[in-house]
Amino acid sequence: MKISCECGASILDHTDHLPNKGHIFGDRDWFSFWDKIDAAIENPPKHKTRQETVMRTRQGEPSRLVWECHHCGRLYLEDANHDLIEYFPVNKKYNAILDR
Ligand SMILES: [Zn+2]
Structure with a gap:
């Protein structure tokens, strides 16, 4: 670019x-993003691999x-x-x- x-x-x-x-990050996005990180660490989806969970969390990252x-x-x-x-x-x- x-x-x-x-x-x-x-x-x-x-x-x-x-x-x-x-x-x-906007302040609202900041807290929402950390909630997703916490959820991925504490309660990872059982049907997903660790790599899938990491990629899904990264794709939802809301920064600009x-x-x-x-x-x-x-x-x-x-x-x-x-x-x-x-x-x-x-x-x-x-x-x-x-x-x-
Ligand atoms: Zn300049």
């Missing part, structure tokens, strides 16, 4: 473990993606339709907000 930022820079998403990419421009710090967040919504930081710089 490639995002053409308003500043002219390109945000490339072509591998895992990117420092400027993240996964966000976010990318930060290395040049200007703009954030591009996916909305519920996977369209990108742009946010621009007041300090107008890259903040490494998604990199710990």
Whole structure:
């Protein structure tokens, strides 16, 4: 994936473990997701294999993606339709907000 930022820079998403990419949860999705994790661990379906349970839980993961421009710090967040919504930081710089 490639995002053409308003500043002219390109945000490339072509591998895992990117420092400027993240996964966000709404608060309601956050708790719902952990309830599914807890259920999969504590009461795994008997008719499913461990691998099937893991894959089913991962497929239900409700996060959306976010990318930060290395040049200007703009954030591009996916909305519920996977369209990108742009946010621009007041300090107008890259903040490494998604990199710990
Ligand atoms: Zn930018």
